[in-house]
Amino acid sequence: MLLLDIDGVIRDVAGSYRRALQATVHHYCGWKPGHETVDALKGEGRWNNDWDASLELLRRHALTHPSPNSSSHSAALPSRTDLINVFSRFYFGSEPEGDPFAWDGFICDEPLLVDRNFFSALTNRDILWGFVSGAEPPSARFLLEQRLRLQNPPLIAMGDAPDKPDPEGLIRLASTLVDGNLGSDAPLIAYLGDTVADVNTVIRAREQVPQQRWMSLAVAPPHLQRPGQSEARAHYEQTLRAAGAEVILTDTQAALNWNPTQR
Numbered sequence: 001m002l003l004l005d006i007d008g009v010i011r012d013v014a015g016s017y018r019r020a021l022q023a024t025v026h027h028y029c030g031w032k033p034g035h036e037t038v039d040a041l042k043g044e045g046r047w048n049n050d051w052d053a054s055l056e057l058l059r060r061h062a063l064t065h066p067s068p069n070s071s072s073h074s075a076a077l078p079s080r081t082d083l084i085n086v087f088s089r090f091y092f093g094s095e096p097e098g099d100p101f102a103w104d105g106f107i108c109d110e111p112l113l114v115d116r117n118f119f120s121a122l123t124n125r126d127i128l129w130g131f132v133s134g135a136e137p138p139s140a141r142f143l144l145e146q147r148l149r150l151q152n153p154p155l156i157a158m159g160d161a162p163d164k165p166d167p168e169g170l171i172r173l174a175s176t177l178v179d180g181n182l183g184s185d186a187p188l189i190a191y192l193g194d195t196v197a198d199v200n201t202v203i204r205a206r207e208q209v210p211q212q213r214w215m216s217l218a219v220a221p222p223h224l225q226r227p228g229q230s231e232a233r234a235h236y237e238q239t240l241r242a243a244g245a246e247v248i249l250t251d252t253q254a255a256l257n258w259n260p261t262q263r
Contacts, residue, residue, distance in 0.1 A: 001189045006133035008194035008221040009252050016106040020090040024054045033057050043239045045196035048134045048164045051084050100142045113252045116148050121256055128177045130154030132169045165200035182212045188260050192217040199243040218245035
């Protein structure tokens with residue numbers, strides 16, 4: 001069984017979610033965090049949710065750049081609700097709750113990292129597959145059902161389970177796909193993600209269901225796969241390995257050639 005994250009694994013979000021994170025932080029404080037700063041934050045393994053990551057970057061910036069008109073750093077921070085609204089307008093566009101076909105935000109700039117044939121190939125090899133993602137459900141469904149044209153894809157998205165690295169969503173979807181029979185007789189469950197939080201999710205799933213065979217597959221996000229990023233990519237992959245990733249893939253497509261007996 002192969003379960004997959006979505007952002008950075010199925011789609012390149014450097015020009016969308018990550019861009020919305022950067023734009024949201026800039027909206028509130030005038031500082032735009034670079035990719036290196038966001039990568040370092042994600043490398044801590046705690047900030048899988050981009051709304052929370054945005055708030056954390058604002059908090060850290062306020063600690064080092066306090067407002068002269070504020071007596072406390074926390075007073076300079078927006079409420080989570082306000083931040084989500086700003087983030088959504090950047091990401092989805094002017095009508096976040098409107099018709100997906102009318103969205104005009106950064107979501108329109110998301111290159112796909114695999115196509116529908118990738119999932120057909122998994123099915124043809126009798127490999128069960130599904131998605132465990134922190135993406136908002138409308139965004140995830142828009143990608144999977146409209147852009148990739150997958151029919152009723154097995155999905156756990158934001159709000160369906162606690163945020164990663166809590167393994168509840170991973171365990172629940174895996175259990176559903178094997179009819180509740182997790183254990184020594186169930187197939188190996190591999191989870192492919194691009195962050196330390198994804199790796200930690202597998203580690204915690206192994207702790208909670210130790211009789212089940214779990215494996216953490218990882219891939220560097222697309223912006224680190226571009227020319228001139230070899231050093232940054234190597235550092236990022238080493239961080240994933242140090243967190244416990246057992247296999248580092250060159251890209252998502254390489255999962256089709258992955259042999260579970262090789263590490």
